[in-house]
Amino acid sequence: MEFGYPWWLRVEHLVNIIFMTFLIRSGIEILGTHPKLYWNEHSKPGSEWARFTRKVMPRDRLYDTLDEEESYSSIVSMPGHKNLGLGRHWHFFTVIGWILAGVLYVALLFLTGQWRRYFPYSWEIFPMAYQDVVQYLSFELPPTLPGQPFNAVQKLSYGAVIFLLAPFQIITGAAQSPALEARFPWFVRMLGGRQWARSLHFLGLLAFVGFIGVHVFMVIVHGFGQETAKMIFGRQTLPALATAITLAAAVGLVVLHVAATKYTLARPRSTQRALGAVVMGVRRVLLNPLTSRQSYPREALSPEHRVNGKPPNADFYKIMAAHNFAGYRLEVGGLVERPMSLSLEELRTFPTKQTQRVLHNCVQGWSSIGEWTGVPLRQIVELVRPLPEARYIVFLTMQDSGRDEPSAEGAGRFYEVIPLEFAHHPQTLLAYEMNGEPLPIKHGAPLRLRLETQVGFKMAKWIERIEFVSDHSIIGEGMGGWREDNVFYDRDVGI
Numbered sequence: 001m002e003f004g005y006p007w008w009l010r011v012e013h014l015v016n017i018i019f020m021t022f023l024i025r026s027g028i029e030i031l032g033t034h035p036k037l038y039w040n041e042h043s044k045p046g047s048e049w050a051r052f053t054r055k056v057m058p059r060d061r062l063y064d065t066l067d068e069e070e071s072y073s074s075i076v077s078m079p080g081h082k083n084l085g086l087g088r089h090w091h092f093f094t095v096i097g098w099i100l101a102g103v104l105y106v107a108l109l110f111l112t113g114q115w116r117r118y119f120p121y122s123w124e125i126f127p128m129a130y131q132d133v134v135q136y137l138s139f140e141l142p143p144t145l146p147g148q149p150f151n152a153v154q155k156l157s158y159g160a161v162i163f164l165l166a167p168f169q170i171i172t173g174a175a176q177s178p179a180l181e182a183r184f185p186w187f188v189r190m191l192g193g194r195q196w197a198r199s200l201h202f203l204g205l206l207a208f209v210g211f212i213g214v215h216v217f218m219v220i221v222h223g224f225g226q227e228t229a230k231m232i233f234g235r236q237t238l239p240a241l242a243t244a245i246t247l248a249a250a251v252g253l254v255v256l257h258v259a260a261t262k263y264t265l266a267r268p269r270s271t272q273r274a275l276g277a278v279v280m281g282v283r284r285v286l287l288n289p290l291t292s293r294q295s296y297p298r299e300a301l302s303p304e305h306r307v308n309g310k311p312p313n314a315d316f317y318k319i320m321a322a323h324n325f326a327g328y329r330l331e332v333g334g335l336v337e338r339p340m341s342l343s344l345e346e347l348r349t350f351p352t353k354q355t356q357r358v359l360h361n362c363v364q365g366w367s368s369i370g371e372w373t374g375v376p377l378r379q380i381v382e383l384v385r386p387l388p389e390a391r392y393i394v395f396l397t398m399q400d401s402g403r404d405e406p407s408a409e410g411a412g413r414f415y416e417v418i419p420l421e422f423a424h425h426p427q428t429l430l431a432y433e434m435n436g437e438p439l440p441i442k443h444g445a446p447l448r449l450r451l452e453t454q455v456g457f458k459m460a461k462w463i464e465r466i467e468f469v470s471d472h473s474i475i476g477e478g479m480g481g482w483r484e485d486n487v488f489y490d491r492d493v494g495i
């Protein structure tokens, strides 16, 4: 077998450093938006096994999970400073590249026989690796394996990173996709549940960071020049030049991160559009066709639900709520043959009343399991009969962000847009009940959307009006929803 490292392996090594560092930083940004980890599906406040925040939440008034968000420095997170939307764009954009490069790399490993280097070919390799560790700890360099460029513990750790840790991160990451969870509930159950997947994904991050730290340290221990030469030229030659190139590449990597971070913070809208175009294209193909098939048992229901968004703080709403929403009317219009106006009573006595027990996923990372009852959205669609040019549905709510949540970023009426196809999914619901009771105010009374293949922010609460449109670019800032407009979230959020 070829002793040196082939060129494609060296290119992959370099590309991988770029992808991994972006994945790590953007991953920390995502963690920072809900800096708590759980081993239970309910994300019950106080039940976290790890927390990365010092904030203490008030007990005497309603707080929402955006109040719990942390602002991390750009040094550790991408882009830093409470930018979940932009962090997600970077995470998903780079993960696409990382997976494509990784698949190509593994395919080449197998095609060329190079994979044997990273595979333990006999049990003996394990005691040998142990011996190697002992030798390292006594400040000696262990011998390399016969005919191979590295020793037993190196072989085992590289093999574990390529064939175990990388797939583990892909699986635990994918298991946090509401679209996958909704379509294949067994998949997330297999990992112990949604919060297990999230916690495991974090432990995978620690393993990666740990590996990178030890790996770089070992390169120094073994001889920086000769080791980096192997990765640049494929063999041990010109150590001084290899050192210079490596240091220049390291500076280049830092410059790339600084430039990307500065650009993202200075031009968030352009970043959102550019990265979003790629990410949404992939999601539209892979995730949008998935439909929800969930039915959790009653025992699985969460005792408590976290809240996101502050209820309408207006007299008309409070008066309506005091009268159990007797005066409420849902307006349905836009590009439809028959615009309608429905009272809550009419919605409650609709021919079909559907109940579903499902997992709720907030974009921030927390989850809970709830039972929702209401009218399937497809029935409303059939009643009003959208015109052929209708492609999206807009949900306009009674919440005015500037009025109801003055401390938050952005203003104006909260709205969200979904593609018309989503209305035909079997578990897309206009819910007026939660856990067998009328929908509580904090959870969206009198009417909210349930769209079980998407993350939570798409499920507008306090709905006032539904409008069918051909294009959403003239609504608000045109990005497809209040969160998309104001905090640069992504659209079609199946993950």
Ligand SMILES: Nc1nc2c(c(=O)[nH]1)N[C@H]1C(S)=C(S)[C@@H](COP(=O)(O)O)O[C@H]1N2
Pocket (backbone or CB within 6 Å): 305, 306, 307, 308, 309, 310, 361, 362, 363, 397, 399, 414, 442, 443, 444, 455, 456, 457, 458, 459, 460, 461, 462
């Ligand atoms: N009108 C409105 N709807 C909203 C929000 C909001 O801020 N305003 N927050 C969304 C988010 S981010 C989530 S996670 C869910 C939370 O639903 P819950 O508060 O019932 O748990 O509602 C969604 N619907």
Ligand SMILES: [Mo]
Pocket (backbone or CB within 6 Å): 308, 361, 362, 363, 364, 455, 456, 457
């Ligand atoms: Mo959310």
